[in-house]
């Protein structure tokens with residue numbers, strides 16, 4: 073029988089196989105071939121608070137997922153949250169993993185890894201399937217173990233002193249670099265022919281050398297696939313570390329504070345890195361008129377090119393000539409302009425969100441593979457190009473500095489090579505664009521894989537994806553819930569299936585070539601998502617994938633890996649009344665905040681929010697914490713006092729009185745200034761406060777609500793200030809998640825007449841103290857309830873402490889709205905509300921959340937509400953009619 077050469081380190085260079093005359097010709101796989109050892113990638117994640125327990129948990133769990141009988145791990149990849157730094161020595165990481173594996177009879181041959189601000193890894197769920205979980209900013213460890221038959225793997229570390237002097241780096245030849253990078257060469261002679269795959273992780277201090285170092289690696293190993301990341305930390309209080317261990321040198325602790333670690337892999341392995349730049353184009357396409365190196369001085373609209381040839385063509389007919397001349401005149405007005413002058417003009421044509429994104433970071437994309445002879449006339453569409461698997465049309469860079477005199481812009485030195493004629497576009501970084509880009513990137517990956525299969529090439533079988541986003545993605549960009557399957561890893565599962573190992577970490581930078589499948593220049597990205605798909609080069613089986621349902625897998629099939637005790641997926645915890653149980657955010661670093669008047673419950677061990685409301689609460693604490701750092705409570709207090717001393721600001725308007733008056737002639741409608749909703753996203757293309765204010769005034773609104781929260785709803789206290797200015801005579805409710813007195817003082821100074829307290833997020837004391845502080849500032853108080861049980865929290869309030877109740881259709885566990893609207897109506901009709909009204913006869917009662925149809929307005933009026941707060945509904949269909957003549961009970 074034919075058999076694959078066993079024990080050979082290099083599948084491709086193994087001795088030729090002789091076929092017997094009656095056997096099928098190569099490359100058909102013989103029926104009775106000895107089973108090949110599969111390639112295996114498995115990962116595990118633990119969020120245990122103790123580093124040693126987390127390491128033990130991930131090692132045990134990952135080992136249990138490997139094929140039965142595995143005695144050696146070719147490569148282990150470890151990512152450790154730097155949060156542990158404050159309580160444990162990070163030097164225990166490598167010895168702990170190596171020793172535990174050894175105790176189970178498994179040798180770790182090579183290991184690389186780093187600390188990180190967040191980790192990504194597999195967690196076995198109750199059904200024995202894998203879920204990929206992203207844990208940012210909390211203690212967690214992710215471990216990936218691999219078995220790579222017929223692959224030579226060598227881990228290395230290069231210190232800063234081993235790297236040549238970067239000042240002269242440009243002058244080094246390929247030979248010089250090969251000498252410096254000797255450690256990256258596989259030891260075995262056999263592999264010389266093979267393209268190498270080099271995975272590198274740079275320490276924090278190495279960042280300044282990275283561009284030059286990678287240029288050297290490109291020069292020395294032009295055909296190698298190179299990719300990697302820069303180690304990160306949760307906060308600046310901890311130190312970035314990198315790990316590298318080789319069984320050949322078992323005495324090494326494997327931990328380094330500086331330099332770069334890596335692993336060279338050669339043999340039966342294919343590595344496909346893909347970069348998502350996290351940016352989408354805005355505005356038209358330009359051409360560089362004047363620029364060189366990394367500087368662009370002037371640009372011109374791309375469309376201007378070609379008008380002279382239009383005139384040439386049009387000479388035959390008079391009318392066409394006139395049209396062409398007119399076009400030429402128009403084009404002449406589009407003369408080359410300094411980049412900043414064009415930015416200033418272009419930005420005005422963008423919608424609000426785009427303007428805000430652009431002001432945050434000026435991103436410029438320069439055309440890639442620029443060739444003057446071929447690119448003129450073809451406007452390249454970035455995401456279309458990605459979706460066809462052709463890669464990026466533009467290399468996006470953030471502008472490093474701008475010349476205020478000549479209007480030029482300069483990108484980071486060495487990161488681009490500008491030439492006149494090159495196309496250029498402006499980009500913005502937003503979550504929608506980043507999602508679209510990821511989808512296009514993976515569509516392109518799938519397309520190429522299918523094309524290769526149709527061409528009869530060996531079908532690539534993915535065994536793993538290393539998911540390596542930068543720190544500004546994850547929760548910050550996509551709003552992912554920490555401890556859940558995030559968007560970045562979720563898209564991998566969507567395209568590769570849940571049986572392909574999916575692990576990685578959040579980084580301070582990533583690097584790879586922008587061209588999928590081509591070993592071109594390796595570029596460093598400060599903000600990007602790197603996805604690295606790995607599989608065998610041959611048609612070798614992949615452990616755990618669909619294609620490998622053989623007898624080899626039975627050991628693990630019958631004994632699924634244990635569910636990670638630290639990360640079970642469960643519904644949000646609730647108390648005996650069905651209310652969400654909320655904990656205070658755990659402070660991982662920096663000082664803890666204590667506010668004497670607010671009594672918070674104490675956090676448990678688990679630092680993963682269990683509901684959207686808990687997440688919202690933690691984010692709000694962080695937001696206020698930052699504000700307080702810039703401007704302490706004592707300052708805000710005295711500012712507020714001074715503000716109220718001014719006779720213009722001494723009095724607030726009667727929000728409740730205005731509603732009550734309006735409700736005498738019908739249901740009062742309270743329009744809400746609201747930018748976005750967590751369920752819908754942005755509600756308007758342009759959020760023009762003055763225009764909305766005019767509409768609301770014309771509609772006859774008696775009172776208004778202003779959404780001031782930025783975490784969930786996209787608003788801010790500045791929005792309140794602008795509404796105050798636009799509507800000086802209309803009473804305003806400041807809608808925010810109020811958890812500290814600090815916010816109340818700020819909202820008063822921003823122009824609030826009333827504040828909203830979320831009962832689900834407050835204890836009875838919170839409500840009492842916040843209401844009292846509000847009252848001391850002349851503010852009215854509306855309490856938002858989304859369950860009847862929350863009335864218990866109001867039982868002991870004296871009459872007059874609160875002024876309004878708003879019954880909400882929102883479910884705080886996931887921020888969804890009850891589409892039937894019955895949740896709020898149930899609260900409105902409850903005996904508990906009736907009892908409360910008896911004690912507080914002056915209360916006005918409102919309905920909010922998803923109010924959008926006339927029929928529902930009739931229903932709530934019928935049920936006895938005085939008014940409705942309408943946010944999202946205003947931007948869709950509902951016509952605002954304040955004082956509509958709907959009869960109420």
Ligand SMILES: O=C(O)c1ccccc1NCC(=O)[C@H](O)[C@H](O)COP(=O)(O)O
Nearest residue numbers: 779780781807808809920921922943944
């Ligand atoms: O508006 C806020 O900032 C806010 C903060 C904390 C809790 C609730 C908050 N808003 C209330 C809402 O949920 C909705 O914006 C309001 O009910 C309007 O809903 P809709 O008509 O569905 O837009």
